[in-house]
Amino acid sequence: xxxxxxxxxxxxxxxxxxxSAIGLGNIWRFPYLVGQNGGAAFVLVYIAACALLALPIFMxxxxxxxxxxxxxxxxxxxxxxxxxxxxxxxxxxxxxxLLLSYYSVVGGWxxxxxxxxxxxxxxxxxxxxxxxxxxxxWEPLITHTVFMALTAGIxxxxxxxxxxxxxxxxxxxLFVLIVGIVIYGLTLPGAWKGVExxxxxxxxxxxxxxxxxxxxxxxxxxxxxxxTILTYASYMRKEENIVxxxxxxxxxxxxxxxxxxxxxxxxxxxxxxxxxxxxxxVFDTLPYIFSxxxxxxxxxxxxxxxxxxxxxxTSSISLLEVGVAYLVEEKGWNRRRSTLVLALGTWVLxxxxxxxxxxxxxxxxxxxxxxxxxxxxxxxxFVGWKMSxxxxxxxxxxxxxxxxxxxxxxxxxxxxxxxxxxxxxxxxNLLS
Numbered sequence: 401x402x403x404x405x406x407x408x409x410x411x412x413x414x415x416x417x418x419x420s421a422i423g424l425g426n427i428w429r430f431p432y433l434v435g436q437n438g439g440a441a442f443v444l445v446y447i448a449a450c451a452l453l454a455l456p457i458f459m460x461x462x463x464x465x466x467x468x469x470x471x472x473x474x475x476x477x478x479x480x481x482x483x484x485x486x487x488x489x490x491x492x493x494x495x496x497x498l499l500l501s502y503y504s505v506v507g508g509w510x511x512x513x514x515x516x517x518x519x520x521x522x523x524x525x526x527x528x529x530x531x532x533x534x535x536x537x538w539e540p541l542i543t544h545t546v547f548m549a550l551t552a553g554i555x556x557x558x559x560x561x562x563x564x565x566x567x568x569x570x571x572x573x574l575f576v577l578i579v580g581i582v583i584y585g586l587t588l589p590g591a592w593k594g595v596e597x598x599x600x601x602x603x604x605x606x607x608x609x610x611x612x613x614x615x616x617x618x619x620x621x622x623x624x625x626x627x628t629i630l631t632y633a634s635y636m637r638k639e640e641n642i643v644x645x646x647x648x649x650x651x652x653x654x655x656x657x658x659x660x661x662x663x664x665x666x667x668x669x670x671x672x673x674x675x676x677x678x679x680x681x682v683f684d685t686l687p688y689i690f691s692x693x694x695x696x697x698x699x700x701x702x703x704x705x706x707x708x709x710x711x712x713x714t715s716s717i718s719l720l721e722v723g724v725a726y727l728v729e730e731k732g733w734n735r736r737r738s739t740l741v742l743a744l745g746t747w748v749l750x751x752x753x754x755x756x757x758x759x760x761x762x763x764x765x766x767x768x769x770x771x772x773x774x775x776x777x778x779x780x781x782f783v784g785w786k787m788s789x790x791x792x793x794x795x796x797x798x799x800x801x802x803x804x805x806x807x808x809x810x811x812x813x814x815x816x817x818x819x820x821x822x823x824x825x826x827x828x829n830l831l832s
Contacts, residue, residue, distance in 0.1 A: 404469070404729070405559035407635045412564045414648045416635075416718075419567035420628045421653040422574070423715025424506055425621040427708050428682050430657040431664040433617055435675030438605025439597040443661070445611055447654065449618035453821040455650045456813035457624045457776045460783040462642045463795045465633030467787075471725035472627035475634070480786060488778045492627035493726045495775060497742060499626060499767040500719040501749035502760050504551065507712040508543030509533070509683060514709050516687075517701040523694070526687040530680060540754045548750065551716040552743035555724055556736060559635055563717055570710045571652075577707045578659045584700055585666040594666035597675065598658075612828030615821060620768055622653055625775030628718040631725050642796055643803045643810065656711075663704070682708070720746070769829040777822040784815030 407413045434442055468475035473489030480486075512533060516522065521529075533539055554562045585591055623629065633642070664682065668675050671689045675681075686704070690697035720742060727738035753760040783792055789811070796810060797803045803810075 405635060406637055407564055407632075407640075408560060409637075410640055410645070412568060413632075413636050413640055413645050414652070415567040415571045416563055417629065417632050417645060417649040418652040419563075419571055419714030420632060420718035421622045421649055421715070422571070422656045423623070423711050424503065424510075424708070425617070425623075425715075426653065426657040427578075427660040427711050428506070429679075430617065430621065431661050432678055432681040433613060434598070434661050434665065435668070435681060436678060437610045437613055438602060439665075439675070440599050440601035441603055441605040442610055442614055443598060443658070444601055445606060445614040446618060446657075449611075449615045449821075450622075450650055450654050452813065453615055453818055454618040454622045454624060455646060456810065456818040457619070457780055457822075458622055458629055458646050458650060459642065459796065459810055460779045460814050460818070461624065461627070461629035462633035462636075462646060463783050463787070463792055464779065465630035466636045466638070466640075466642060467791065467795050469634050471634065471729050472630055472722060473726055474729055475630060480782070485782060485786065488775070488782070491771070492625075492630070492775050493723055495767060495771040496626040496628060496719040496722045497746050498749065498763055498771070500551075500716055501746050502753040502763045502767075503712070503716060503719065504548045504746065504750045505540065505544050505754045505760065507547035507551075507709070507716055508540055508545075508754070510705060510709040510712050511543040511546050512539060513683065513687070514702070514705040517690075517698070517705045520698050522687045522690040522701045523698050524691065526691045529687055530684040537755070541751060544750050544754050545747065547712070547716070548743055548747045550713060551720055552739050554713070554717045555720050555739045555743075558735060559721075563721065566717070567714055570714060574707055574710050574714075575656065575659075577703050577710075578656065578663055581663045581700060581704055581707070582659055582666075584696070585663055585670070588666060588670035590670040590672070591666035594664075594669035594675075595662065597669065598661050598665055608828070612825060615825050616768070616828070619772060619776060619822075619825060621657060622650065623715060623718060625772035625777075625779065626719070626767075627722045627775065630779070631722045632718060634725070639798070641798060641802055643806070773822050773825050773829070777819050777826075780814050780818045780822070784811070784819070 407416060464475050468478045470478055472492040476485040476489035554566050665675060667689050673685055677685050690701040723742045724735060724738045727733040728735055753763055792811060793807055797807055
């Protein structure tokens with residue numbers, strides 16, 4: 401068995417975990433959900449959901465990962481030997497690979513749009529550009545292949561030289577790019593209507609559907625319930641502060657989502673387009689907006705779609721790493737063989753998703769609405785009810801040296817509030 405790597409320090413942990421969290425859920429999904437669910441009112445509910453639901457689940461996964469120092473399956477074997485909890489470990493080996501299969505297809509869209517932006521394709525007529533791309537058989541397959549190859553290439557380099565180095569370089573770059581796009585967008589005529597849409601809540605817009613959608617987005621955004629946080633936490637050194645790392649990760653994830661909203665909505669309102677456009681808001685509507693900006697739009701489009709591509713990659717590598725860690729540690733495979741086999745298998749599933757919107761939607765619904773909440777509730781139940789309180793306290797307080805005052809609150813959220821919140825998400829998905 402290969403020697404287990406660890407992240408180099410606190411910054412590496414935060415950048416890697418923030419990279420896992422910050423992805424297409426922030427820069428693609430969040431803006432269109434804001435548009436579909438009433439703007440600022442949805443944003444406020446989303447912020448509350450991140451603090452009260454997503455962060456406790458994050459802490460629960462991190463406790464399991466750091467305590468066990470193992471992959472998702474090995475963690476259950478170490479912390480609950482001889483029990484049925486090992487099946488949770490197996491589910492969370494397969495779930496992220498299933499998620500990655502269709503996530504890579506969308507990542508391929510980012511590859512295609514970045515290449516189109518670099519060739520100044522968005523300076524001309526953009527009508528129907530997304531529809532024509534999706535209708536094509538080969539273009540989405542090629543870009544899906546490119547995206548999967550980039551993901552596998554980073555994982556092949558390992559935890560320190562691959563994941564850590566990539567996220568430490570790209571995460572600061574990502575924030576600089578999105579801030580620059582926000583600043584430019586605010587200079588557009590009529591852009592402040594988009595700002596008002598993001599910051600002035602209409603509380604009449606809040607209903608059960610909006611609350612459930614915000615909770616689901618908080619869950620999806622932080623990549624919870626599929627073992628990515630558990631796996632990354634298993635690479636944390638014992639002296640690292642789980643609570644602090646979790647708070648910074650959640651803060652950066654939330655900040656980036658808000659920045660993405662402020663990057664998209666002002667441009668949408670400046671162009672006189674309705675914000676309720678839906679999932680096509682980024683890939684269909686924004687190219688039209690960029691085409692109306694001349695050369696400035698050409699430059700902004702390159703930066704924007706490069707940001708989407710980088711954000712997608714920082715999340716995709718965490719999804720693939722879950723399965724790679726399992727094969728290396730439980731089956732004795734080397735990293736190269738594990739990465740190539742899993743990347744190939746995931747690529748095949750992605751091909752099916754690319755060729756069939758039915759399969760794409762099925763995988764999306766299965767992962768987002770069922771497997772992620774299922775994993776999340778089991779992680780919180782495991783930490784809140786299966787593990788001893790002393791062990792949980794030891795991890796969250798670093799042996800009683802940190803976070804002692806807030807431990808009772810965090811433990812309460814993990815044990816009681818988070819499971820109830822996940823049940824609400826489950827019921828909402830079932831009813832819808």
